[in-house]
Every structure is written in structure tokens, then in C-alpha cells.
Amino acid sequence: MNITIIGTGYVGLVSGAVFADWGHNVVCLDVDKKKVQNIKKGIMPIYEEGLEELVKRVQNIEKRFRVTTDYKKAVEHGKLIFICVGTPGNSQGAADLSYVFSASEAIGKYLKNEYKVIVTKSTVPVGTHNKVKEYILKGAGSKKVNFDVASNPEFLREGTSIYDANHTDRVVIGSDSKKALNLLERLYKHLNAPIVKTNLASAELIKYAANAFLATKISFINEMSQICERTGADVKDVALGMGLDNRIGPKFLNAGIGYGGSCFPKDVEALYRTSSEYFYDFRLLRGVMDANERQKIYFIEKVYKKFGTNLTGLTFGILGLAFKNGTDDIRKSVAIEIVKMLRGAGAVLNVYDPAALKNAKNALGVNGINYRLSSKSVFNKADAVFILTEWPEFAELNYAHLSKKMRKKIIFDGRNLLNPKEVISAGLDYYGIGRFLNF
Numbered sequence: 001m002n003i004t005i006i007g008t009g010y011v012g013l014v015s016g017a018v019f020a021d022w023g024h025n026v027v028c029l030d031v032d033k034k035k036v037q038n039i040k041k042g043i044m045p046i047y048e049e050g051l052e053e054l055v056k057r058v059q060n061i062e063k064r065f066r067v068t069t070d071y072k073k074a075v076e077h078g079k080l081i082f083i084c085v086g087t088p089g090n091s092q093g094a095a096d097l098s099y100v101f102s103a104s105e106a107i108g109k110y111l112k113n114e115y116k117v118i119v120t121k122s123t124v125p126v127g128t129h130n131k132v133k134e135y136i137l138k139g140a141g142s143k144k145v146n147f148d149v150a151s152n153p154e155f156l157r158e159g160t161s162i163y164d165a166n167h168t169d170r171v172v173i174g175s176d177s178k179k180a181l182n183l184l185e186r187l188y189k190h191l192n193a194p195i196v197k198t199n200l201a202s203a204e205l206i207k208y209a210a211n212a213f214l215a216t217k218i219s220f221i222n223e224m225s226q227i228c229e230r231t232g233a234d235v236k237d238v239a240l241g242m243g244l245d246n247r248i249g250p251k252f253l254n255a256g257i258g259y260g261g262s263c264f265p266k267d268v269e270a271l272y273r274t275s276s277e278y279f280y281d282f283r284l285l286r287g288v289m290d291a292n293e294r295q296k297i298y299f300i301e302k303v304y305k306k307f308g309t310n311l312t313g314l315t316f317g318i319l320g321l322a323f324k325n326g327t328d329d330i331r332k333s334v335a336i337e338i339v340k341m342l343r344g345a346g347a348v349l350n351v352y353d354p355a356a357l358k359n360a361k362n363a364l365g366v367n368g369i370n371y372r373l374s375s376k377s378v379f380n381k382a383d384a385v386f387i388l389t390e391w392p393e394f395a396e397l398n399y400a401h402l403s404k405k406m407r408k409k410i411i412f413d414g415r416n417l418l419n420p421k422e423v424i425s426a427g428l429d430y431y432g433i434g435r436f437l438n439f
């Protein structure tokens with residue numbers, strides 16, 4: 001099938017490359033000339049495991065993948081046209097849909113009377129499809145056009161998105177047109193995953209519901225961690241005991257410093273905004289957001305309790321800056337927020353992340369921060385070392401050995417990555433999230 005993708009961010013580039021890998025002819029459009037030139041040369045705008053190799057293969061060897069800035073060519077190409085542009089949160093917490101609408105209008109401008117399906121993959125609030133349709137018609141003007149709109153939300157996780165696209169738990173497609181649903185079903189049929197065919201509003205809501213529910217699970221276990229700290233329970237054991245109930249499941253029950261990233265914070269807030277717009281106060285979501293904010297404050301309070309609120313003269317080692325492991329993405333990274341708080345209180349920070357150093361440097365600058373090229377070097381003369389991103393390699397370090405280089409042997413484990421018993425018996429002070437420490 002001929003497929004067009006509008007937008008070469010995480011969703012667009014990964015989806016385009018994966019569709020090409022499935023044997024379809026894909027044209028990806030981006031308005032950013034530099035980005036398009038780079039992708040043509042095999043330079044990816046994002047770090048994503050396996051993406052560069054996949055794009056190089058489908059683009060240069062199998063020749064089923066092209067990138068362009070030419071809207072006319074792109075729109076003429078695809079039977080299915082996927083809108084995959086960004087929907088960042090605006091200052092009121094709602095999704096900013098201006099890129100979605102300008103893409104819709106541009107599509108309309110080049111549509112002809114040949115039937116096409118315009119599919120939104122970007123995460124958009126319920127009801128957006130009506131406006132997408134309006135903007136397409138606005139772009140088309142007085143021309144006769146023949147199209148349907150559909151919604152096909154993606155559930156890709158950064159860092160594992162290519163795997164996720166090939167091993168999805170389910171496919172969600174929404175449209176009022178049977179013809180559009182059938183075309184989209186053809187695209188995904190080979191995956192052997194359940195296909196949820198529904199109306200447009202339900203498809204749009206499913207994405208928000210799924211992300212908000214996962215964020216709720218995280219905030220729930222984070223709140224439980226507070227109860228654990230106050231009662232002598234261990235949140236890891238509580239999560240294990242809860243998660244073995246297969247109605248609950250073990251995933252997304254890792255207590256920590258809170259969720260971040262380009263999706264959860266934005267989508268929870270946007271769903272709350274949508275509910276308010278429909279005169280419903282989604283109280284549970286307020287609690288989820290509130291707990292997420294408080295969780296990092298509780299963590300910083302542990303530091304203040306140990307060192308006082310003025311951290312001048314102290315040097316801390318920081319392990320992890322990305323919003324989670326497996327990515328260089330620092331958008332809404334709680335690690336970055338904590339680094340800012342520690343620096344703001346006067347500490348000097350030696351920081352390391354396996355992938356996000358460059359992005360972190362752009363965001364944080366060099367004031368009070370030394371960027372280190374190995375995890376081990378952050379231990380040198382440190383008054384404490386902080387684990388802020390759940391990179392598995394941080395669990396493999398020899399803390400007993402590395403702590404010899406520290407000024408004070410203290411670990412703040414914001415991701416519960418380490419075994420407290422082992423760390424404490426190696427002679428370090430350990431501060432985790434909701435852990436039992438009196439062995």
C-alpha cells in the first residue's frame with residue numbers, strides 16, 4: 001500500500017520505517033528541511049534503538065522509504081495519510097493542536113478526487129477529528145475531494161518503539177467509515193493482535209485513558225511508598241504482592257521520583273482539561289498529578305534532612321538524566337528537575353547519563369555542573385551519589401568499591417534500583433523510596 005506520514009518525530013519516523021519494513025511504500029514529510037536532509041543521509045533526529053539501521057535499510061537498500069518537504073508529492077502518494085505531528089501541552093495544560101490543523105489544511109490543499117483516508121496518530125483530545133475534517137475541507141476550498149478521517153493512536157514507548165510497533169498488545173482504529181476501517185485493518189492484520197474497531201471519539205479517548213491509567217498506577221504505588229516509609233513496610237514487597245494478582249499485574253508499579261517524559265505529564269493534564277471542558281471534575285486525575293509533583297519534593301526533603309537546606313560546598317554525583325532508561329529524551333525528566341533543585345540549593349554536580357548528556361547540557365548549561373563520561377567518575381569526592389534514571393547498568397556498579405572514592409558514603413536511590421541490604425552491608429548509607437532499612 002502507498003502510505004504517507006506527516007511529521008518525522010518519534011511517532012512519524014518510527015511508524016514510517018516500520019510500515020516500510022512491512023513491505024509498504026512510504027513517503028515521510030517534514031517541513032523542517034534540515035531534518036529531512038539529515039534523514040536522507042542516515043542521520044536520525046532522535047536516538048531510538050535500531051531506528052538508524054532500519055531507516056538506512058528501507059531507504060537505501062530496499063528503497064521503500066522516502067523523505068520529502070514537498071507536500072504536493074507527499075499527499076498525492078498515500079492512500080493512507082497519517083498525521084504524526086507533535087501536540088505539545090500549551091500554557092493552560094491543554095494539547096496545542098496548531099500543527100495538527102496546519103497539516104490538515106495542507107493535506108486538503110493537495111487532495112484530489114481520488115479516495116484517501118486521513119488518519120490521526122498524534123495524541124489528540126476527543127472531538128479533534130471534526131476539526132481535522134473542517135481544516136482539510138478548508139484547505140481543499142471549492143475542489144471536489146474524496147476522503148474519510150480516522151483515528152489510530154499509537155502506544156509506542158520510547159526506547160523500545162520499533163519492538164512495540166511489531167509486538168503491540170492491540171491495535172485501535174476509529175472511524176465512521178467502514179471503508180476506512182477496512183483499509184486500516186488491512187495494514188495491521190498480519191500482527192495477530194486484537195484490533196479494536198470503534199468510533200472516532202472512542203479511539204481518541206482510548207489513548208488518553210491508557211496513559212492516564214498507567215500514570216495512576218505509578219502515582220498509586222508512589223503514594224503507597226509514603227505509607228511504607230511511615231509504617232516500616234517495603235514498597236517493593238508490597239508491589240510484588242499486589243502485582244501477582246493478575247487483575248492488577250506487576251508492571252508500572254515501580255515506586256520512584258515520579259513519572260516524566262513527553263507523554264504522561266502532558267496527557268494526564270490534557271485529559272483533565274478535556275473533562276473540565278465537558279463540565280466534569282475528574283478528581284482522581286487531580287490526585288495523580290498532585291502525587292507526582294509531591295513525590296520529588298519528598299525525595300529532596302530527604303536530602304535536606306541529611307545535609308540541611310543550604311547545600312553550598314557539597315558535591316553530588318548524579319547517575320541518570322533522561323526521563324527513563326533507554327532514551328536520550330529529557331522532556332519533563334524528573335531527574336533534570338531534581339538536578340535543578342540541588343544546584344539551586346548550592347550543590348556542585350558531577351553528572352552522567354549513558355545517552356542524554358548532550359540534551360542535558362543544552363538544557364542545564366555548565367553552571368555548577370560537570371558533565372562526566374563514565375558512571376564511575378561521578379563517585380570521585382562526592383558527598384552523596386544520586387540515582388535518578390532507572391538505567392539497568394547503574395545496578396551493576398560495584399558500590400562497595402566505588403564508595404572508597406567518595407567523601408561521604410551516601411546513596412540516594414530515586415528509582416529503587418539497588419538492594420538496600422547489600423548497599424548498607426557494603427558500608428554505605430542508603431536512602432530509597434519506601435524501602436525497609438532496619439535489617
Ligand code: UDX
Nearest residue numbers: 154155156157158252253254258259260261263323324
Ligand atoms: C508512555 C506509554 O507507556 C506509551 O504507551 C505511550 O505511547 C507514550 O507514553 P513513554 O513516555 O515512552 O511511554 O515511557 P514509559 O515507559 O511509559 O515511562 C513513563 C514514565 O513513567 C517514565 O518517567 C518512567 O520512569 C516512569 N515510570 C514507569 C515509573 O516511575 N514507574 C514505573 O513503574 C513505570
